[in-house]
Amino acid sequence: MTTAIALNWIDGAWVDSGIHKDSINPATSEVIGQYADGGLQEATDAIAAAKRALRESTWKDDRVLRATVLYELAAAFEQHADALVEILAIENGKVKPEAGFEVAMVPSKLRYYASLTRTEYGRAVEPKPGSLSVVLREPMGVAGIITPWNSPVVLMIRSLAPALASGCTAVIKMPGQTAQTNALVAKIMAEVPSLPRGVINLFSESGAEGSKWMIESPDVPVISFTGSTATGRAISAVGAQRLKRFGLELGGKTPMIVFDDADLAVAVPKLEKALTVFSGQFCLTGSRVLVQRGIAQAVREQLSARLEAVNVGPASDPASDMGPLIDKSNVERVERVVQAALDAGAKVLVRGGPIVEGPLARGAFYRPTLLEVSDAEMDIVQKETFGPVLTLQVFDTEAEAIALANNSEYGLAASIWTRDIDRPIRVARNLEAGTVWINDWAVVYDEFEEGGYKQSGLGRLNGMAAMEDFIQYKHITMTSGTVPR
Numbered sequence: 001m002t003t004a005i006a007l008n009w010i011d012g013a014w015v016d017s018g019i020h021k022d023s024i025n026p027a028t029s030e031v032i033g034q035y036a037d038g039g040l041q042e043a044t045d046a047i048a049a050a051k052r053a054l055r056e057s058t059w060k061d062d063r064v065l066r067a068t069v070l071y072e073l074a075a076a077f078e079q080h081a082d083a084l085v086e087i088l089a090i091e092n093g094k095v096k097p098e099a100g101f102e103v104a105m106v107p108s109k110l111r112y113y114a115s116l117t118r119t120e121y122g123r124a125v126e127p128k129p130g131s132l133s134v135v136l137r138e139p140m141g142v143a144g145i146i147t148p149w150n151s152p153v154v155l156m157i158r159s160l161a162p163a164l165a166s167g168c169t170a171v172i173k174m175p176g177q178t179a180q181t182n183a184l185v186a187k188i189m190a191e192v193p194s195l196p197r198g199v200i201n202l203f204s205e206s207g208a209e210g211s212k213w214m215i216e217s218p219d220v221p222v223i224s225f226t227g228s229t230a231t232g233r234a235i236s237a238v239g240a241q242r243l244k245r246f247g248l249e250l251g252g253k254t255p256m257i258v259f260d261d262a263d264l265a266v267a268v269p270k271l272e273k274a275l276t277v278f279s280g281q282f283c284l285t286g287s288r289v290l291v292q293r294g295i296a297q298a299v300r301e302q303l304s305a306r307l308e309a310v311n312v313g314p315a316s317d318p319a320s321d322m323g324p325l326i327d328k329s330n331v332e333r334v335e336r337v338v339q340a341a342l343d344a345g346a347k348v349l350v351r352g353g354p355i356v357e358g359p360l361a362r363g364a365f366y367r368p369t370l371l372e373v374s375d376a377e378m379d380i381v382q383k384e385t386f387g388p389v390l391t392l393q394v395f396d397t398e399a400e401a402i403a404l405a406n407n408s409e410y411g412l413a414a415s416i417w418t419r420d421i422d423r424p425i426r427v428a429r430n431l432e433a434g435t436v437w438i439n440d441w442a443v444v445y446d447e448f449e450e451g452g453y454k455q456s457g458l459g460r461l462n463g464m465a466a467m468e469d470f471i472q473y474k475h476i477t478m479t480s481g482t483v484p485r
Contacts, residue, residue: 006035006183008042008204009190011049012197017042021206023180026093026324027314027363035179038203043171043210046201047219050142050169053198060139060167063117065194070114070164072192074107077157080188088153088181089315093323093364094278096315105154105444109462112446113165116464120165133477139167140222140245140470144214148227149175149326150281153185158461159224159247160200166470168222169199171214176206177326215239222470223247226283228384229410229455247459247469249283249451251384252412255405256286256441257427259398260294262417264302266439271299271390272306274415274441276322276368280388281330284413284435284442287385289392290404296394300349300372307350307368307390313360324364325387331364334387338369341380341391346371349392376407384410398427406432411453415441434460 006023007014017036025032054060077084081103089099124134143163147156152174163170174182182204189200203210214220215235222245225232229250236246256271258264274286291299313320325331331354338353352367368388373381381391395401405414414433416424428436434451437443444450449463459469 004033006033006179006204008036008038008202009183009186010042010046010201010203011052012190015042015045015203021176021179023091024177024327025090025363026326027090027316027360027365029328029362029364032090033180035176035183035204037176037179037207038173038205039207039209040213042203042205043173043213043217046171046203047142047214047217049198049201050171051219053196054139054141054169057196057199059169059196059199063120063167065196066164066167067114067117068194069192069199070110070117070161072194073189074110074114076188076191077103077106077110080184084153084181084184084188087184088178089323091178091180092149092152093326094315095320095323096318098277098323099315102151102154106157109154109157109161109446113161113467116162116467117165120467127477131477131479133475136474136476137166137471138474140472141168142220142222143168143170143470144217144220144223145170145172146211146214146223146225146227147172147174149177150278150283152178152181155226156185158466159226162461162466163222163224163470164199166467168470170201171220172200172202173211173214174202174204176204179204212238215244216242218242221245224461224469225249232457245469247461247466248457249412249461250455250457251410252283252285252452252456253288253382253384253408253410254284254286254413254415255288255290255408256415257290257401257405257417258292258295258299259401259416259418259420259423260292261419262295263419263439264295264298267417268299268302268306270441271303272310275307275388275390276310277442279322279325279366280368281325281386285386286415286441287390288381288405289390290395290401291392292401293394293396300392303392304350304370307352307370310368312355312365312367314363322368322388325366326364328364330387331366334366334385334389337380337383337385337387338371338389341371341373341378344378344380345375346373346378346380346391352388376404382408398423402427402430406430409455412451412456413437
């Protein structure tokens, strides 16, 4: 257990809210420290600091400064990567390789947007003789960033980096479940020598009062939110009262389409990992396997064997393949979802479930579960589970596979498995998803946009398009007189 209380970082100072809560290791249910639980006051102070920094510093106008800070942030995160992996694995529960994967993605994102900062241009044109028009790309102002607990470090940076590159200042609300991790992130940022005071402000919150004020405040014109579709809809309705701009990456129900000619030796291990990475608590979790009938039995047998062999355990054990869920209440929630599916007619291929005996019973562990379903309208198929529960559906034709994959309100991502040279692009173009992987899963590049179709979100993160959420355009036109002929 740590002795120091994890504090909030606002206007360049460490702030104690006076309300302290416990940080819990989900693998053991042990208290590992305490944190200052933020709320309305912290959000109010952070917004004021970010607004002052925008108004009084050169931040929004100095692209060289912004690029310098982003490069310094990248170096600082690299320097503290090992410590960040350790606390993330303990507090979030993900096994060490997965925590390392998350932390390793941070520096490259910061460096990518540092580079874009130096190549960011408006445009100018002479629309007619004697007139000059200039279009400036200016920052929206204070950006509110609301981050989930499942991958708090990289998902925060994914929003923060383009916001800073655009010239915005930031107020970041991070989840109370990862407050020790959040505090280390803030300490890393505080070390950056060129960062002006108040440009970045970060607080942890177990509730929603601070978040609500960020959504309502007239001083926060843009919100970047990663979380559930239900919450995304709710905050959009509130923010619409002020015509607030939202960048939303929301829920997903990723279909993994496996055709008869797929290489199962390659595909099946990926299908397993698509479910178990981050214990299925991932917007990109491959939670629906659609299998062509000719190989359905082979997939049933091979995938079942792999899921039954998954070694569930704490991040502290190097032999663990999958860690716990974030807390026991989520274990209970996932089990209710599975039981409802069984009551509705789902067939058990692998019945995982809560671990209720032995030393792991103290933690929030849930073994992987595989259910075969024939009714595409069942809740287990249509609703995001956010846990290690996978459904299997059998199809006959390519058209049927596309229809099943698209039969969802979500459209975040999809995966296609085939050795046919023509089929994957043809199918990908017909899928209603923002990202499609061919013979792979969860491949993300800083240079290429990701985001959702339908109810999986608005806008894009990563790539050049990510900056659009944080930028507004200003047209300046000047008439100096007609050029004589």
